[in-house]
Amino acid sequence: MFKEIFGQRKNEKENEISEMIKLIDSQLSMISMEIEKMKNLASKIENIEKKMAILEELIKEQGVEIKPRPVSEKTKETIKTLLKKYGSLNAWQLGKLLNMSRTRCAEYLKQMEEEGILVSEWKSRKKYYSLRQ
Structure with missing residues (x-):
């Protein structure tokens, strides 16, 4: 059993x-x-x-x-306004403020730097942008 x-x-x-x-x-x-x-x-x-x-x-x-994708003038003005307010920002911070991707913000920032509107500075491993004085 x-x-x-x-x-x-x-x-x-x-x-x-x-x-x-x-x-x-x-x-x-x-x-x-x-x-x-x-x-x-x-x-x-x-x-x-x-x-x-x-x-x-x-x-x-x-x-x-x-040519690279055209940059919106309205977005450029918004970036300038934010940089006046905060002094300097990196692409990630700007992305959070604008509700955009970090990559797209980096494209805007790089183009604006090439146009002479912004200057950049490396702090540790991040690139910060501010308005040209």
């Missing part, structure tokens, strides 16, 4: 383990498929980057200048 009870429990445990193994194998197959998709995407991205480099060269050969 004990053998029958323990034998049944053993069979139940073996069945549970077998089901778990099947589930894990299924998930492993799905992961493998996703990895293959990612490899294909990486290959496609690489091809796109190569084609873009060729296009950039062709455009340069034609003498066409690629």
Whole structure:
């Protein structure tokens, strides 16, 4: 009688383990498929980057200048106002104040620095911008 009870429990445990193994194998197959998709995407991205480099060269050969995205004058004025108020800010701080991405703020700040509106200073690992005096 004990053998029958323990034998049944053993069979139940073996069945549970077998089901778990099947589930894990299924998930492993799905992961493998996703990895293959990612490899294909990486290959496609690489091809796109190569084609873009060729296009950039062709455009340069034609003498066409690629200009950066136009900067909104309203945003520039807002940045100037904030810098007057706070003195100096980095791209991250400005992004929080304007509810914009740090990257986009960095683009604005860099362009304004190139135009001579702002000056920058490195403090530790961050670049702070302020209005030119």
